[in-house]
Amino acid sequence: MVAIGLTAAAPAAFAKGPAPAGAPGGDAGFDMAAEAAPSPAACPTGVGEGASCLSGKDSAGALYMIVMPRQWNGDLVVHAHGGPFLGAPTMKRVTEDVERWTIMPRLGYAFAASSYRQGGVAVSAAAQDNERLRRLFIAKVAKPRHVYLHGQSWGASVAAKGAELFAEGKPYDAVLLTSGVLGGGTRSYDFRLDLRVVYQYLCRNHPLPSEPQYPLNIGLPLDSTMKQADLAKRVDECLGLNKPASERTPEQAAKVKTIVDVIHIPERSIQSHLNWATWHFQDIAFKRTGGASPFGNVGAVYAGSSDDAALNAGVARYAADAKAVATLSADADLGGKIPVPVLTVHAIHDPTAMVELQESFGRTMTAAGRGDALVQTFTGDKDHSYLSDPTYAALMEALTGWVTQGRKPTPASIAAGCEKAKATLGSTCRFEPDYQVKPLESRVVKRDRP
Known part of the structure; x- marks a missing residue:
């Protein structure tokens, strides 16, 4: 002893x-x-x-x-x-x-x-x-x-x-x-997938059109070299989160408002939740659930934007993988x-x-x-x-x-x-x-x- x-x-x-x-x-x-x-x-x-x-x-x-x-x-x-x-x-x-x-x-x-x-x-x-x-x-x-x-x-x-x-x-x-x-x-992180798809609908830069496309519910491809600083730069270009609200363009301000009103998270936590919806989702998909994602948004109806019909028609849709759901459920x-x-x-x-x-x-x-x-x-x-x-x-x-x-x-x-x-x-x-x-x-x- x-x-x-x-x-x-x-x-x-x-x-x-x-x-x-x-x-x-x-x-x-x-x-x-x-x-x-x-x-x-x-x-x-x-x-x-x-x-x-x-x-x-x-x-x-x-x-x-x-x-x-x-x-x-x-x-x-x-x-x-x-x-x-x-x-x-x-x-x-x-x-x-x-x-x-x-x-x-x-x-x-x-x-x-x-x-x-x-x-x-x-x-x-x-x-x-x-x-x-x-x-x-x-x-x-x-x-x-x-x-x-x-x-x-x-x-x-x-x-x-x-x-x-x-x-x-x-x-x-x-x-x-x-x-x-x-x-x-299996339920605590649904809103982070919602954030990913709404953000991508608005910003089109995670991933960029010039980059390989991948299902957003896996977070990030396993071989990606993206760093948090890289994502922060893209988010700032689209949303202007690093600027005072008064210095954002009208387009940036409108996009921030859409995310806050649709996802129901405060502006100050958008960046951190995007980080988690990127690298934590990657960890879950590739280290915990065999490369498949336990997160989906099929059937989700988003509301709170200036044009909900266009938003719901335009966001990417993903079905959760049943085996991945069962694996994550057993663990978490x-x-x-x-x-x-x-x-x-x-x-x-x-x-x-x-x-x-x-x-x-x-x-x-x-x-x-x-x-x-x-x-x-x-x-x-x-x-x-x-x-x-x-x-x-x-x-x-x-x-x-x-x-x-x-x-x-x-x-x-x-x-x-x-x-x-x-x-x-x-x-x-x-x-x-x-x-x-x-x-x-x-x-x-x-x-x-x-």
């Missing part, structure tokens, strides 16, 4: 060795004897005075970091990061996540974050990597009283999937999902059978993961008979990656009370907890307890599916 410099305030029972045989989690193909112990590491900034950090590389190739606060409360937060990033795993990515979520160790929780073994849209594999890290923490570092699984953005899908995959024995005591992409892999769709409390938060004006994805997730949990285990909260924020320290402090306090005392929180009680936390943490509280999320179909047009 690694020495981590816990103070006397950390109960001795928390510094024991591996969980006994038969404990929650079991073996299930994870051989902790094959895992090297983590090594002491320099802590990123902001994790709290006196904190100790450990890092390592697990047997699957994932890099990870563990933060032990000086005054450990005995509980562990396993963090599932968003993205996904498409490159090879790096410690830089892990460090950035630790720095973003320093609120967790500052509140007294041990915090463990994995890079995952690979980049790209691989949900189940990432969930396995998080579970391996949980077991590694218990075997090599300390035995926590409770383990909370936290997923942010795309990582919320990873966390929800992991809570389903590893439901036996309830190795996680509760789940916190923040700004989550929770509509399932959610079943809702999470056996422990689940708490979510989502900014109503999130520019990256539309808030209506929460409605889809609520339906999934209810259909699985687990609707009573879900509490969803919403804030008036316009951000995605991080809301505020008191927001997450209130959520963790509510989740801990639910687990340890059976006190199920409400959106109103969490909002009140945020105001209480703000007194010491500062920053903002923007919970809207009465907000009712609309159906996902109110924002993303329906389409035919295999």
Whole structure:
């Protein structure tokens, strides 16, 4: 077991060795004897005075970091990061996540974050990597009283999937999902195909007429050398996104308005969603689903432009490949059978993961008979990656009370907890307890599916 410099305030029972045989989690193909112990590491900034950090590389190739606060409360937060990033795993990515979520160790929780073994849209594999890290923490570092699984953005899908995959024995005591992409892999990205076809109808430069043509639902041909800077240049030529609105041509302004009104995304996120609809779609088609695309827009009727009839007649149409849909669904769709409390938060004006994805997730949990285990909260924020320290402090306090005392929180009680936390943490509280999320179909047009 690694020495981590816990103070006397950390109960001795928390510094024991591996969980006994038969404990929650079991073996299930994870051989902790094959895992090297983590090594002491320099802590990123902001994790709290006196904190100790450990890092390592697990047997699957994932890099990870563990933060032990000086005054450990005995509980562990396993963090599932968003993205996904498409490159090879790096410690830089892990460090950035630790720095973003320093609120967790500052509140007294041990915090463990994995890079995952690979980049790209691989949900189940990432969930396995998080579970391996949980077991590694218990075997090599300390035995926590409770383990909370936290997923942010795309990582919320990873966390929800992991809570389903590893439901036996309830190795996680509760789940916190923040700004989550929770509509399932086969439905969460429909609007990005819509963006690609509408953008191409308007701009005709991705691809250019002089370039080889390809089905837009694969994102990009595998042998393409296009870079994000190349796409950004084309988008700026067509839409003028890098200019103040007052400096755009009337034609550019009209095209931007069409995209915003038809796709229902804010102007500030057009470029990023086009990037994801290019390289993430390429990753899915060529690394996950055998070269075919699980995304289609046959039957989709677009509305909101100055000439919807011309738009619907002019956009490219693609049918989703049934086998690709089944493959992606098995990896990335959610079943809702999470056996422990689940708490979510989502900014109503999130520019990256539309808030209506929460409605889809609520339906999934209810259909699985687990609707009573879900509490969803919403804030008036316009951000995605991080809301505020008191927001997450209130959520963790509510989740801990639910687990340890059976006190199920409400959106109103969490909002009140945020105001209480703000007194010491500062920053903002923007919970809207009465907000009712609309159906996902109110924002993303329906389409035919295999």
